Amino acid sequence: MLELTxxxxxxxxxxxxAGMLMADAPSDPxxxxxxxxxxxxxxxxTPDDWLFVSRIHLEFLCGPQGxxxxxxxxxxxAEPSSEVTLALTGQPAQALPYGGTVPLPHGGSGxxxxxxxxxxxxxxxxxxHEA
Numbered sequence: 001m002l003e004l005t006x007x008x009x010x011x012x013x014x015x016x017x018a019g020m021l022m023a024d025a026p027s028d029p030x031x032x033x034x035x036x037x038x039x040x041x042x043x044x045x046t047p048d049d050w051l052f053v054s055r056i057h058l059e060f061l062c063g064p065q066g067x068x069x070x071x072x073x074x075x076x077x078a079e080p081s082s083e084v085t086l087a088l089t090g091q092p093a094q095a096l097p098y099g100g101t102v103p104l105p106h107g108g109s110g111x112x113x114x115x116x117x118x119x120x121x122x123x124x125x126x127x128x129h130e131a
Contacts, residue, residue, distance in 0.1 A: 002130075003024040004022065004060070007020050025043075030062065037051075052116040056073055057072065067106060074098060080098050080117075082114050089108060104129050
């Protein structure tokens with residue numbers, strides 16, 4: 001099982017959180033969880049006017065062995081309007097490359113942070129992958 005919790009945070013509103021959303025999915029091969037602006041295809045949807053987040057920004061995919069990976073999908077722009085960092089519990093944060101994919105540790109947890117390059121706001125997605 002993969003559990004996700006998403007918070008949209010704006011420092012312009014004195015650290016206001018624009019809602020906390022949760023989603024989970026069983027670790028069945030081919031299962032997909034998406035994060036982005038398009039609520040029709042994303043289980044976790046950000047505010048519509050947060051254009052630094054793509055329609056489908058992050059995609060969590062369960063592989064054949066029940067292992068999960070996360071991808072920052074390459075959008076229509078050559079350069080993204082955001083930056084994404086990944087912090088696994090007990091490890092320093094690292095940049096997730098635009099269009100890149102990384103495996104998530106089995107039985108691990110961490111957080112992905114999507115930061116707007118032009119404004120003090122972010123989308124924070126915490127994850128927990130049950131062992």
